[in-house]
Amino acid sequence: MNDRDIRAVLVNYLLAQSGNIRIYQEKAVGESICDIMVVSSCLTGYEIKSDLDNYTRLERQIKAYDKYFDRCYLVIGGSHRKKSSDKIPTYWGLICITQDKVKIIREASPNEKVSRRSQLGILWRAELRNILIRNNMPMFAQKNKSYIVQKITAYVSDSLLLEQITHELMYRDYSEYLPDRRAIDSKNNTKLSGLEQLIELVAEDDIGSITLDKWIELFSKAKETSTQRKSALADMKVTRAPHTIPYTDIEVSMGAPWISAEIIDEFVKELLNINVDWKLIEYEPVSGVWNVNNKKQFGHLTSCTAKYGIPRYNALYIIEATFNLREIKLFDEGNIYAEQDTVAALEKQQLIISKFHSWIWQDEDRIWEIEEAYNKMFAVLEPKKYKSSRNTFPEMSPSIQLYDYQKDAVEHIINEKNTLLAFDVGAGKTYIMIAAAMEMRRMGLKEEYVCCPE
Numbered sequence: 001m002n003d004r005d006i007r008a009v010l011v012n013y014l015l016a017q018s019g020n021i022r023i024y025q026e027k028a029v030g031e032s033i034c035d036i037m038v039v040s041s042c043l044t045g046y047e048i049k050s051d052l053d054n055y056t057r058l059e060r061q062i063k064a065y066d067k068y069f070d071r072c073y074l075v076i077g078g079s080h081r082k083k084s085s086d087k088i089p090t091y092w093g094l095i096c097i098t099q100d101k102v103k104i105i106r107e108a109s110p111n112e113k114v115s116r117r118s119q120l121g122i123l124w125r126a127e128l129r130n131i132l133i134r135n136n137m138p139m140f141a142q143k144n145k146s147y148i149v150q151k152i153t154a155y156v157s158d159s160l161l162l163e164q165i166t167h168e169l170m171y172r173d174y175s176e177y178l179p180d181r182r183a184i185d186s187k188n189n190t191k192l193s194g195l196e197q198l199i200e201l202v203a204e205d206d207i208g209s210i211t212l213d214k215w216i217e218l219f220s221k222a223k224e225t226s227t228q229r230k231s232a233l234a235d236m237k238v239t240r241a242p243h244t245i246p247y248t249d250i251e252v253s254m255g256a257p258w259i260s261a262e263i264i265d266e267f268v269k270e271l272l273n274i275n276v277d278w279k280l281i282e283y284e285p286v287s288g289v290w291n292v293n294n295k296k297q298f299g300h301l302t303s304c305t306a307k308y309g310i311p312r313y314n315a316l317y318i319i320e321a322t323f324n325l326r327e328i329k330l331f332d333e334g335n336i337y338a339e340q341d342t343v344a345a346l347e348k349q350q351l352i353i354s355k356f357h358s359w360i361w362q363d364e365d366r367i368w369e370i371e372e373a374y375n376k377m378f379a380v381l382e383p384k385k386y387k388s389s390r391n392t393f394p395e396m397s398p399s400i401q402l403y404d405y406q407k408d409a410v411e412h413i414i415n416e417k418n419t420l421l422a423f424d425v426g427a428g429k430t431y432i433m434i435a436a437a438m439e440m441r442r443m444g445l446k447e448e449y450v451c452c453p454e
Contacts, residue, residue, distance in 0.1 A: 001077045003050040006097045007035065010046065010075055013102045014038060022170045030118070032057075032064035035075075039169045042162060043119060044108070045069035046095075051077035055087055062088065067118040070162070071108040081105075116161045120149040127168040128152070134164060136372060138365035243371040244379040250370065252360050254353060255290060255323040257283075258373040263366055264323070267359055268292070271352070272303040272315055290323035292316045308352055313345050315352065322349055386411040393435055394442060402435060403428070410436045414445065 001009075011023060014036075022039040029037075029045070036046040045065045049055070058074075065072045066089075073093040076084050081096050085105070088094065093108030120128065128148050132139055135156050140148045153161070252259065265281040274280065282291045295316040298304050309315035313330060321328050328345050330338040361367055388407035402410070406428050413419045413436035421429045 001051055001097065001099065003048055006048050006050050006075060006077060009097050009102060010036060029068040030064040032061045039166055041166060042070035043068065043166065044071040046073045046075050048075045049080055051079040058087055066111055066113040067115045070111055070114050072111055073108055116158055117149055117153045119165050120152060123168055130168060131164050138369040140365050142363065243375045245375050247361060247367045247371050250374050254356055255325060258377055259370055267356060268319060271355055272301060272308065274298055290320060292320040309348050310341060310344050312341060315348065318345055318349050319352060386415060393439060402431060406432050410439060414440055
């Protein structure tokens with residue numbers, strides 16, 4: 001059997017086994033192409049070797065499949081049945097398809113080499129944004145796809161990430177990005193991208209009968225559609241609900257616990273022009289202690305010893321002291337106070353703090369991340385605001401009319417155990433207290449009520 005025949009049988013078999021799947025054909029996985037990718041509760045890859053194929057590329061294909069798929073299968077024609085099982089790992093499954101039947105020779109076991117980072121690479125940027133939003137992460141609008149993938153894999157657990165990746169691929173929708181000529185996969189009832197249209201158009205016809213001119217025409221249409229889709233995805237804007245407390249109301253300081261160590265690490269590396277791929281800054285949330293790693297290692301940098309520090313006390317020491325709210329005070333031998341060096345270090349400290357304040361709000365992702373952390377800690381502490389719906393107070397003298405803010409204050413007193421009436425002199429605090437006392441007695445909330453006027 002040839003590739004086309006095996007592919008058709010396999011697709012029909014998979015759909016018959018479980019209709020709740022999404023099938024992608026000819027999907028790029030690294031430097032290889034997956035013949036059939038099935039999306040269900042996990043990602044499964046099927047590599048087809050027809051009776052006309054050989055195993056020349058199989059070793060390279062296995063390495064690629066192992067990175068992208070939770071389960072992997074080799075699908076063969078009848079002529080490969082005797083020698084194929086020795087050419088694939090033991091955790092790969094093996095399916096043999098002949099003219100009259102589909103034979104599962106070996107079921108696939110879970111692939112422990114799979115990489116969520118590689119799977120995230122299959123997603124569009126818009127789908128990655130969906131995952132960022134779902135996990136309350138910054139949008140990283142100014143970062144490349146590789147950076148976003150790295151952040152997601154570091155933040156989201158492996159099992160949850162698999163669930164979110166499969167969800168995005170299961171419900172991927174091309175309809176908004178296709179021109180009027182749209183192809184529909186009748187088997188899966190899903191719309192196809194431009195390049196997938198090309199594959200489906202070829203599959204519907206006899207490959208041998210398609211001329212070079214036809215190939216060029218089909219590819220041009222597919223490329224145009226793909227370009228339009230990518231352009232539309234790049235222009236998509238994702239909006240979030242605003243935080244209760246905006247960043248303009250947040251006072252940042254070096255060492256504040258609502259600013260993550262990752263942000264601080266980025267600031268220090270950028271400020272001092274330190275290019276390392278390991279964490280320079282670490283924070284211990286239990287003790288509240290900030291630690292700058294390998295402070296002596298960068299003592300040769302001019303940025304550390306001259307621009308933002310001094311030779312005997314480089315910038316990294318100053319930064320660590322600032323984060324931990326430690327007083328900077330230098331001493332010479334014999335415990336003699338080094339006033340000149342201390343003043344110089346303090347001047348460098350003020351320069352670093354000034355740079356930090358101007359840097360922190362320059363990036364939208366940082367703004368959102370800090371707002372998110374700050375609001376989680378403090379938005380719940382926002383005092384309740386009461387808006388009274390009482391227009392009249394029974395038995396109150398008609399000669400007395402309370403203002404709206406006085407009615408609101410009465411409502412606050414009725415609903416809270418204690419209330420501070422922080423109004424100016426002459427604002428009517430006495431009327432508020434008397435009205436609240438009488439109203440609570442009338443409602444049976446208090447038999448006696450004691451007011452403590454100023």
